[in-house]
Structures are given as structure tokens and as C-alpha cells.
Amino acid sequence: MTIDWERVRGEFPALENWTYLNSATYGQMPRCATQAMMNHLARRDRLACTDFLSWFDDADRLRAAIGRLIHCEADDVGFVPNASTALGILLGGVDWRAGDRIVTLAGEFPNNLYAPHFAGPDVEFVETTWERFYEAITPRTRLVAVSLLNYASGFRTPVEEIAPYLRERGVMLYLDGTQGLGALQLDVSAVRPTMFAVHGYKWMLSPTGAGFFYIDPEVRERIQPSVVGWRSDKRWRGVDDLHLGKPEFRAAAERFEGGMIPFSLLAALEAVVGMMLELGPENIERRVLGLADTLRGELRALGATVADGATPIVSARFSDRDVSALSRMLKERRIVVSARHGYLRVSPHLYNNEQDLRTLSAALRDSSC
Numbered sequence: 024m025t026i027d028w029e030r031v032r033g034e035f036p037a038l039e040n041w042t043y044l045n046s047a048t049y050g051q052m053p054r055c056a057t058q059a060m061m062n063h064l065a066r067r068d069r070l071a072c073t074d075f076l077s078w079f080d081d082a083d084r085l086r087a088a089i090g091r092l093i094h095c096e097a098d099d100v101g102f103v104p105n106a107s108t109a110l111g112i113l114l115g116g117v118d119w120r121a122g123d124r125i126v127t128l129a130g131e132f133p134n135n136l137y138a139p140h141f142a143g144p145d146v147e148f149v150e151t152t153w154e155r156f157y158e159a160i161t162p163r164t165r166l167v168a169v170s171l172l173n174y175a176s177g178f179r180t181p182v183e184e185i186a187p188y189l190r191e192r193g194v195m196l197y198l199d200g201t202q203g204l205g206a207l208q209l210d211v212s213a214v215r216p217t218m219f220a221v222h223g224y225k226w227m228l229s230p231t232g233a234g235f236f237y238i239d240p241e242v243r244e245r246i247q248p249s250v251v252g253w254r255s256d257k258r259w260r261g262v263d264d265l266h267l268g269k270p271e272f273r274a275a276a277e278r279f280e281g282g283m284i285p286f287s288l289l290a291a292l293e294a295v296v297g298m299m300l301e302l303g304p305e306n307i308e309r310r311v312l313g314l315a316d317t318l319r320g321e322l323r324a325l326g327a328t329v330a331d332g333a334t335p336i337v338s339a340r341f342s343d344r345d346v347s348a349l350s351r352m353l354k355e356r357r358i359v360v361s362a363r364h365g366y367l368r369v370s371p372h373l374y375n376n377e378q379d380l381r382t383l384s385a386a387l388r389d390s391s392c
Contacts, residue, residue, distance in 0.1 A: 041359055042379050056294045106220040109236040119146050127151075127169060129150045130173055166194065166195045167195070170198070199221075318371060327339035335371060340367075358382060
């Protein structure tokens with residue numbers, strides 16, 4: 024399949040005025056996503072929301088599309104406003120016992136560093152380096168919480184390696200794919216995390232608030248919902264006669280949603296998922312990793328230390344340059360990157376091209392920062 028990447032780039036209006044290399048912070052939205060949001064809002068006005076139950080049919084169609092993207096069933100997909108909510112569902116639904124251990128990697132995204140402290144008063148929380156990860160897994164370990172990509176360094180957690188190791192020992196795996204999915208592929212049917220959560224505003228090129236999660240069907244009935252609402256009962260579509268006593272939960276992942284979901288935001292996400300499926304996730308990954316590899320060469324030629332890896336996040340260290348000042352200088356020139364923990368973090372996506380990389384290199388070469 025031959026893809027006209029310049030035509031794809033033309034679907035992102037922000038790139039007309041910016042050299043945008045910062046998808047690890049925010050992804051740019053394509054026109055089709057904005058139009059999908061507007062179409063939903065126009066439908067509300069046209070039909071006065073009289074068709075609101077059919078909006079859930081739209082959401083179910085999106086569940087199926089996400090299933091095709093990450094290789095799971097539609098019933099395995101639930102919607103959340105962000106990844107921290109998904110992590111809260113998991114932490115709040117486990118019967119924690121004194122002495123249980125939760126493990127994460129040092130330098131993880133703050134969600135995974137903050138939330139486990141509140142799992143329970145007698146639950147041990149351990150941060151470890153990747154080099155000592157397996158030493159941290161003990162018979163008391165019940166959960167490992169990691170991201171697909173480290174948000175600062177770009178380190179790609181070898182989830183295909185650790186997932187079977189943890190599963191053999193009865194350890195749950197929470198995987199945050201907010202950083203990475205959309206640029207990288209993931210087959211949850213092969214990895215089988217306990218939960219895989221994605222907030223779509225980064226690499227999934229969607230508005231803030233459009234999030235989803237996969238939860239393993241073998242464990243979800245053991246995880247108690249932490250939010251109970253009018254859609255908790257499996258008969259919720261019978262809106263003419265709700266409140267049937269204590270709710271009976273469905274087996275599907277929607278059991279964790281509780282109430283209404285952000286339909287206009289999910290319409291945008293559906294448009295993006297459709298675009299990615301049409302382009303082919305394998306083609307997107309090849310394109311993005313190729314740009315990242317080219318970028319590594321450009322930055323090394325400028326004296327940066329850059330780690331290798333199959334990751335779209337390129338994190339560069341300069342021995343004699345202030346990366347925060349560099350980031351601010353570049354923004355003044357309408358070139359957008361980030362500074363994170365001493366790294367100049369550059370994160371190209373499918374809408375970038377080689378000219379963007381040359382523009383960045385030229386600006387860094389000319390800078391006195």
C-alpha cells in the first residue's frame with residue numbers, strides 16, 4: 024500500500040503555521056475529527072436529543088473499531104475521561120490485603136507514581152529501575168503499573184516480555200498506552216494485560232476527555248466497579264422503567280462506565296480510529312519510527328546524546344545547553360518540542376515530514392542557548 028503522506032499531512036490545519044514535533048504532549052487533531060464532533064452537535068440540534076439512545080449504538084460501533092485497532096472484542100472496551108480514571112477503577116476494585124506489593128518503574132508518568140500510594144494503608148509501593156525490575160517481583164506482588172513508553176526518556180517497556188512472566192505468577196499488569204498507541208501497534212490479545220488504558224489526546228490525535236480502556240475478560244468480573252450509576256444495571260436501555268432494585272452488572276467492560284459518556288468527543292475519536300485503520304497501523308508505525316530514526320541522526324550531528332530504540336519519542340541530552348531555554352526559543356520560532364527531566368524531547372507523528380526535522384536542526388544549529 025502506497026500512502027501519500029503529504030496528503031495526510033494536509034488534514035491537520037495546525038501544521039500550516041507550526042513545525043509541530045510534540046505529539047508526546049498533545050497530538051494535533053485532523054479535520055475529520057473536528058467535523059465528526061460538529062456533526063454530533065448538529066444532530067443534537069436537529070433532533071432535539073430525541074434519539075439519545077442511538078448515541079450508545081454509535082459508542083458500540085467505536086468499541087468494535089477500537090477492538091480492531093488493538094485486537095480485542097468490543098465487549099472488552101470501556102470509555103473513561105482519562106487514563107487516571109481507568110487506573111482508579113482497577114485500584115479501587117481490587118481486594119487489597121496487608122503486605123500486598125505494587126511495582127512500577129522509576130521515572131514513570133505521575134499517574135503511576137501517585138495513585139498506588141492510595142491503594143491501601145498496608146500496601147507496599149515500589150519504584151525500581153528496569154535493570155532491577157525482576158528483582159522487585161516477589162510472591163507478594165499483586166500489580167505492576169507501567170506505561171507503553173516512558174514519557175521523558177522514550178524508553179519502550181518490553182511488555183511482550185514481562186506480561187507472560189507476570190501472568191505465570193498471578194500478578195496483574197496495568198499498562199498505560201496514552202504515550203504511544205496511535206504511533207505504535209499493540210496486540211492486547213497477545214500481551215493480555217489486566218487493563219490497558221489510553222487517553223486519546225496524545226498519539227491518538229483526539230480531544231481531551233476521549234479515553235478508553237481494555238480489561239481482560241477473565242478478570243473484569245472480579246474487579247468491583249467503583250462508580251455505580253443509571254447504566255450499571257444490565258437492563259439500562261429500558262429507560263421507561265428504570266430502578267429495578269440492586270443493579271445486575273453486565274459482563275462487558277461497560278459495567279465500569281456508570282452513566283453518560285462524552286459522545287461528541289468519542290465521535291472525534293471514532294473518526295481518528297477509522298483514519299488509522301484505513302492507513303494501516305503497521306504503515307503508521309513504520310513511518311513514525313523512520314522519522315524518529317532520522318531525527319536521532321540529526322541530533323547526534325549537533326552533539327546530543329540520544330538513546331536508540333524502537334520508540335517515537337526522541338530524547339536528547341546536551342552537555343552544554345539548557346534544554347528548557349532551547350524549548351522556549353524554538354516555540355518563539357513556531358517550532359514545538361518539550362523539555363522533560365533534562366531531555367529535549369522531540370516526538371514526531373504520522374503528520375510530520377523530513378522538512379520538519381530539517382527545520383528543527385537548522386534552528387538548533389543557529390541557536391545560542
